[in-house]
Amino acid sequence: MPSNELDELDRYVIYRLQKDIRGTSAATIANDYGVSPSTVRKRISRLEDEGIIRGSHLDIDYEQAGYQLFTIIFCTAPIPEREQLAQEALTVPGVVSVRELMTGEENIHVVAVGRDGDDLSRIGRDLAALGLEIVEEELVHNEYSCPLHWFDKQSD
Amino acid sequence: MPSNELDELDRYVIYRLQKDIRGTSAATIANDYGVSPSTVRKRISRLEDEGIIRGSHLDIDYEQAGYQLFTIIFCTAPIPEREQLAQEALTVPGVVSVRELMTGEENIHVVAVGRDGDDLSRIGRDLAALGLEIVEEELVHNEYSCPLHWFDKQSD
DNA sequence: TATGAAAGGTTGAACCC
DNA sequence: GGGTTCAACCTTTCATA
Numbered sequence: 001m002p003s004n005e006l007d008e009l010d011r012y013v014i015y016r017l018q019k020d021i022r023g024t025s026a027a028t029i030a031n032d033y034g035v036s037p038s039t040v041r042k043r044i045s046r047l048e049d050e051g052i053i054r055g056s057h058l059d060i061d062y063e064q065a066g067y068q069l070f071t072i073i074f075c076t077a078p079i080p081e082r083e084q085l086a087q088e089a090l091t092v093p094g095v096v097s098v099r100e101l102m103t104g105e106e107n108i109h110v111v112a113v114g115r116d117g118d119d120l121s122r123i124g125r126d127l128a129a130l131g132l133e134i135v136e137e138e139l140v141h142n143e144y145s146c147p148l149h150w151f152d153k154q155s156d
Numbered sequence: 157m158p159s160n161e162l163d164e165l166d167r168y169v170i171y172r173l174q175k176d177i178r179g180t181s182a183a184t185i186a187n188d189y190g191v192s193p194s195t196v197r198k199r200i201s202r203l204e205d206e207g208i209i210r211g212s213h214l215d216i217d218y219e220q221a222g223y224q225l226f227t228i229i230f231c232t233a234p235i236p237e238r239e240q241l242a243q244e245a246l247t248v249p250g251v252v253s254v255r256e257l258m259t260g261e262e263n264i265h266v267v268a269v270g271r272d273g274d275d276l277s278r279i280g281r282d283l284a285a286l287g288l289e290i291v292e293e294e295l296v297h298n299e300y301s302c303p304l305h306w307f308d309k310q311s312d
Numbered sequence: 313t314a315t316g317a318a319a320g321g322t323t324g325a326a327c328c329c
Numbered sequence: 330g331g332g333t334t335c336a337a338c339c340t341t342t343c344a345t346a
Contacts, residue, residue, distance in 0.1 A: 037323090056178040149249060
């Protein structure tokens with residue numbers, strides 16, 4: 001499936017929805033860009049079909065939600081098992097994201113949240129039980145993400 | 157700001173919306189859990205007021221979108237400027253997320269996407285220009301995230 | 313705090329240019 | 330590809346227990 005080039009409208013739609021999906025209707029985007037709502041809906045639907053849109057998620061402030069400990073666990077996995085171990089790490093309760101790095105010693109970065117040290121100890125044990133070697137663990141002070149604004153278009 | 161305990165319905169609502177917000181209406185959640193739709197909407201609205209819900213974002217497959225290079229850049233920032241530099245890093249075109257670590261040498265992890273090596277070189281230069289010291293750079297093979305799913309454990 | 317009902321907005325599909 | 334229309338669904342607001 002050859003991935004087509006994105007045009008300016010595609011990128012604008014993605015930008016707007018990446019910033020806020022609940023508060024941004026197709027009609028709003030269409031109005032701001034100057035096309036009809038159904039044009040925007042068609043683009044969204046096409047982007048989904050092409051697999052460029054992977055999903056849509058609520059963004060939770062775990063600290064506010066009572067999970068004060070936000071930690072990143074650096075692990076080592078043998079390359080052949082790296083991908084499978086990364087997937088399995090996601091099933092450990094408390095884990096919220098996993099990054100697989102192409103190379104390097106610490107090639108799996110697991111992020112997990114917990115309410116207390118006991119939670120984190122258990123998570124560490126669970127990860128080790130899967131076969132991951134834990135190299136280091138650090139507290140995360142903050143995490144930000146943002147839309148791809150590659151296309152330094154207007155912001156609003 | 158006393159962070160209230162989340163009850164089982166709160167956690168279920170968060171779980172469902174974290175998994176898929178576009179495809180999950182309040183009515184669906186209400187039906188699956190066995191309460192009325194407006195009960196679910198009130199919960200969502202309360203979670204927003206309390207700051208537990210921070211936003212909602214589209215999840216993009218950057219590789220499919222034509223940004224083949226997915227890289228993590230490990231940086232060092234002096235603690236007093238760490239938070240501000242982390243925020244500023246978000247403004248660099250191509251940067252999609254930033255994590256600040258509490259301690260350690262490499263205390264800012266920047267994730268960026270690009271179409272080619274030139275993009276990445278420019279991003280590196282931009283980060284350095286902000287005052288970040290770049291320690292290392294690695295290609296990311298994959299990134300997964302998942303809802304917080306240890307709701308079955310807690311009781312209240 | 314949970315529920316129900318009416319009004320207005322949003323979506324997806326079929327059809328036309 | 331872009332646009333229009335319409336039925337079904339969703340959300341907001343208000344009223345009620």
